[in-house]
Amino acid sequence: xxxxxxxxxxxxxxxxxxxxxxxxxxxxxxIYGGLSGIYDYGPLGVxxxxxxxxHFWNKFxxxxxxxxxxxxxxxxxxxxxxxxxxxxLFTDPLVECKMCHERVRADQSEAIAAHEASHKEKIEWSSPxxxxxxxxxxxxxSEKSATKVYLRGEITQGVHVxxxxxxxxxxxxxxxxxxxxxxxxxxxITPRDFIFRQREFEQMELQYxxxxxxxxxxxxxxxxxxxxxxxxxxxxxxxxxxRLRAHAPDERAHYAKDAWDIEYETPFGWKEAWxxxxxxxxxxxxxxxxxxxxxxxxxxxTGERFIPWDIECSGGVDRAVLFVLLEAYREDELGGEVRTxxxxxxxxxxxxxxxSPLLKNKPELVQKAREVRKELQKVHPAIAWDDNGNIGKxxxxxxxxxTPFCVTVDFDTxxxxxxxxxxxxxxxxxxxxxxxxTIPEIAERIQAAVQ
Ligand code: ATP
Numbered sequence: 001x002x003x004x005x006x007x008x009x010x011x012x013x014x015x016x017x018x019x020x021x022x023x024x025x026x027x028x029x030x031i032y033g034g035l036s037g038i039y040d041y042g043p044l045g046v047x048x049x050x051x052x053x054x055h056f057w058n059k060f061x062x063x064x065x066x067x068x069x070x071x072x073x074x075x076x077x078x079x080x081x082x083x084x085x086x087x088x089l090f091t092d093p094l095v096e097c098k099m100c101h102e103r104v105r106a107d108q109s110e111a112i113a114a115h116e117a118s119h120k121e122k123i124e125w126s127s128p129x130x131x132x133x134x135x136x137x138x139x140x141x142s143e144k145s146a147t148k149v150y151l152r153g154e155i156t157q158g159v160h161v162x163x164x165x166x167x168x169x170x171x172x173x174x175x176x177x178x179x180x181x182x183x184x185x186x187x188x189i190t191p192r193d194f195i196f197r198q199r200e201f202e203q204m205e206l207q208y209x210x211x212x213x214x215x216x217x218x219x220x221x222x223x224x225x226x227x228x229x230x231x232x233x234x235x236x237x238x239x240x241x242x243r244l245r246a247h248a249p250d251e252r253a254h255y256a257k258d259a260w261d262i263e264y265e266t267p268f269g270w271k272e273a274w275x276x277x278x279x280x281x282x283x284x285x286x287x288x289x290x291x292x293x294x295x296x297x298x299x300x301x302t303g304e305r306f307i308p309w310d311i312e313c314s315g316g317v318d319r320a321v322l323f324v325l326l327e328a329y330r331e332d333e334l335g336g337e338v339r340t341x342x343x344x345x346x347x348x349x350x351x352x353x354x355x356s357p358l359l360k361n362k363p364e365l366v367q368k369a370r371e372v373r374k375e376l377q378k379v380h381p382a383i384a385w386d387d388n389g390n391i392g393k394x395x396x397x398x399x400x401x402x403t404p405f406c407v408t409v410d411f412d413t414x415x416x417x418x419x420x421x422x423x424x425x426x427x428x429x430x431x432x433x434x435x436x437x438t439i440p441e442i443a444e445r446i447q448a449a450v451q
Pocket of ligand 1: 154186188195196197198199201202203272273274275314315316317318319
């Protein structure tokens, strides 16, 4: 069934359309014409995104003894970005079309080709110039006293500038990590491919601080590279659709001693999903210099003081949303009809199960189904209710949003066939098959699937 996905050149359009139609993702401020590279998440999209973030938080932060969570502000002073090198180096090469003056990233051959194809005549490009991606604004009531600030271009710096606060308040033993999830902003020259390249997006990151030692650096880097790769797979990806790729030395960011990407095979080629970067002591050293605060670490087990090195895991939340939708999209035939469904991993599916009474106009069925839903919500709150239309239509609606289970209460549940009393029908999304189980058995299945 996967073949529908990657061989289908219209897959992106299908995803964009399903995302809008079923309340996952909408163009930002659409009724005002929208903004390029800006999207809003609807009722189901926000759940899917939340579940991915929660899975990150559980595995990278909550379940570990050596990692702390935090949440830094979006607005940060100019000096932070001077220290991190972003005001100087966070740039992309830009070329301008001499005919219509549209600007395109010089290193994106697809964008160049698409623009050239949009003109009938042969066009000329300006020579490349550098363009800084940071989004700036001003804080303060009067123009004179207003301070220039930046909407963070990456969430990373919010962690580094709090390194000392976390050390002083939590007294962690090295090695230890600090993780966070939050919005980042980049004035991308050519936002494209739906939510793949946006101007406002969310990141989930871990900064893992280690002793400044080459061997330790290699060991920790290898550990986090594998950890991030298996975590990404656990979102429901087929192993062969993901790969790890090392950056060539000239491709690495200004701070990176080593850098790898996790890439996903999209209909528009292999694309970066996640980065693992060996940032060395770049950030803490620069923030020490620029802020005048000593950001070294004192290791009381050895009596040494040093600036730790940082191994970073950095993933885009929105890219994960897009990639799981691409991966999960299926079309097949069920009961002689074509259907569309999302084979989402139950732990990230926006709705875990839907409960419905076989008939809407039978109060005794409705009441029993309401009780069943309440019971199942003890396992997970995201248990939906649907009593609209016939049962087949309800199942199809849930298939299309990736709900793994549907539960139907009928007259047998109430005891019409005595041996079936207190049992309900459980229907599986991927196969459409059904079985009769008790409510505690169904609760157990849901519990096991959403782990
Ligand atoms: P790219 O090469 O695609 O521009 P990057 O190497 O600049 O990405 P990083 O700075 O390493 O990206 O950011 C970490 C993660 O944040 C990326 O792996 C990606 O998942 C996500 N990300 C970066 N830029 C964007 C964007 N414009 N829109 C959505 N997600 C993004």
